[in-house]
Amino acid sequence: MSKYVFPKKSLDAFSCPHCGAYAQQMWNPWTDSARLGPLSGDAAEISVSQCMYCSNIGIWINDRMCYPDTGCGLVPAAGMPGEVLSLYHEAAAVAGKSPRSAAALLRLAVQHLCRDLGAVGYTMDEDIQHLVIRGLPEKIERLFSKVKVTGNGAVFPGQIADDDRETVEILFSLVNLMVEYMIHGPGEVDRIYRQLR
Numbered sequence: 783m784s785k786y787v788f789p790k791k792s793l794d795a796f797s798c799p800h801c802g803a804y805a806q807q808m809w810n811p812w813t814d815s816a817r818l819g820p821l822s823g824d825a826a827e828i829s830v831s832q833c834m835y836c837s838n839i840g841i842w843i844n845d846r847m848c849y850p851d852t853g854c855g856l857v858p859a860a861g862m863p864g865e866v867l868s869l870y871h872e873a874a875a876v877a878g879k880s881p882r883s884a885a886a887l888l889r890l891a892v893q894h895l896c897r898d899l900g901a902v903g904y905t906m907d908e909d910i911q912h913l914v915i916r917g918l919p920e921k922i923e924r925l926f927s928k929v930k931v932t933g934n935g936a937v938f939p940g941q942i943a944d945d946d947r948e949t950v951e952i953l954f955s956l957v958n959l960m961v962e963y964m965i966h967g968p969g970e971v972d973r974i975y976r977q978l979r
């Protein structure tokens with residue numbers, strides 16, 4: 783699996799939201815005192831990052847990437863089912879502006895993914911447990927309670943809670959890891975096996 787590093791202001795390299803590659807970024811400050819009008823208050827610093835792999839750019843106002851408006855650099859894992867993918871894209875579109883909305887959408891995506899994978903428990907704890915029995919690593923299982931998908935402090939999928947950007951980043955990674963381990967990985971093994979016969 784490729785290395786995921788979320789785009790952040792002044793990092794020398796991160797996962798490009800255009801091409802998905804973990805790539806060097808060239809930073810060009812455009813202006814450090816642009817006036818954006820009454821809505822944004824004080825003068826802002828505007829800069830441009832350019833991916834050294836695909837040459838496409840990101841436009842930043844202060845420390846927020848405004849273009850492309852994906853909210854994060856995570857390209858969805860191959861094989862993600864349609865409805866989960868649509869929730870994933872919706873979460874990515876709002877993650878920069880509203881981490882709480884993105885987290886709510888991603889917990890819903892985890893629930894949909896569990897159902898797609900045949901888990902039909904009464905709680906998310908039971909659903910994730912079902913996936914562990916089928917091969918999801920226990921280390922990943924433990925991460926779900928840290929981001930309140932499972933455990934005592936669990937938040938109902940789709941419900942708005944007090945989530946920060948770090949939680950959102952972990953949730954994006956968890957959805958991708960679930961797809962990698964439970965869908966894409968086994969599919970690849972089958973494909974290579976067929977080639978060898």
Ligand SMILES: [Zn+2]
Binds near residue numbers: 836837
């Ligand atoms: Zn790129």
